[in-house]
Amino acid sequence: MRKSLLIIFHTLFFLGLASVAFAQEVAPEVVGNIALATALGMGIAAIGTGIGQGLGLKGACEGTARNPEAGGKITVTLLIGLAMIESLAIYALVINLILLFANPFI
Amino acid sequence: MNKMVENFLRNRGFVLPKVRYLLRNQIYLALFGLVFSIILLPASWSIGFAVGAILGTFNFYFIAKLAQELIYMQRGALAPLLFSFYVRLFLTGLVLYVAIVFWGANVFALLIGLSIILVNVLIFGAALVGQKLKEA
Structure with missing residues (x-):
């Protein structure tokens, strides 16, 4: 218990020192957090877009399979979507x- | 003018008239915006708007071309859709990176240029609603 508390204390101390050392420039934690945020943001956006496009295409294909004559109208709607x-x-x-x-x- | 653009698009494989109409409007809006931004806006805004408008138009062109083929695929339509989406997203990201970092494009102008697709779709929707109201 004492050992782990000591490790945590040391880590916090050195992290604090690092922020003082980099006070003039951008703190490395900030850069790391920005990189993490952009990676997560793009990943979530791509997942959402992939699911949305897949569902739209599924519906359009089903609609065309049921009624092939409506293919033209469905294509325009699919394109807009x-x-x-x-x-x-x-x-x-x-x-x-x-x-x-x-x-x-x- | 309209016939010339439509013939050009028909020769490129756009068989559906409404798809050609949408694509034609997209090209007109992008060109009009480009001329407007070059004449009236500062250089960083013009670069941003031009990059956004051209990227949006190319993306729309390739989606339109793909959508016509996807709709008649009985099986395996998802793979080409996702593959083309990721390839386009990668290329768009590359161009946007170069535009923002090296060309100093204005970010708001870039977003306005990319929003031309939405404006085009809204105009198309409004025209459809107007047509329905006229028929009723």
Whole structure:
């Protein structure tokens, strides 16, 4: 118990020292957190977009299989849906790139 | 003008008239925005808007081309959709990275340029609603 408390105390102490040492520039924890946030953000955006596009395509294929004559109308609706879903992923990508390379807060 | 663009798109394999109409409007909106931004806005805004508009238009073009083929695939349509999505996302990310980091593109202009697709879709929806109201 005492040993682990000592290790925790030392770790916190050195982390504190590191922030003092890097006070003039961006703290490394901040950079690490930003990298983690962008990775998580892009991953979640890609998952959501993938699920959304997959569901849309599934519905469109089922609709065309049931009624092949409606294929043209379904294609237009699918195209609009895909474009709108994909724009969300591109927005997330832009925000992540801003956070990584053009962050206004650091 | 409209016929010329539509013939060009038909030769590229866009057989559905409404898809051609959407794509044509997208090209017009992007070109109009480009001219507007070059004349009236500062350089960083023009670069941002141009990159956003061109990326959006190319993405829309390739989605439109893929959607026409995907809809008639009985099996295995998901793999080409996801593969093309990830390839496009990677290329878009690469271009956006270069534009933001090296070309100094304005981020708000970039977002406005990328939103042209949404404006196009909204115009299409409004036109459809207007048509339905006229018929009723």
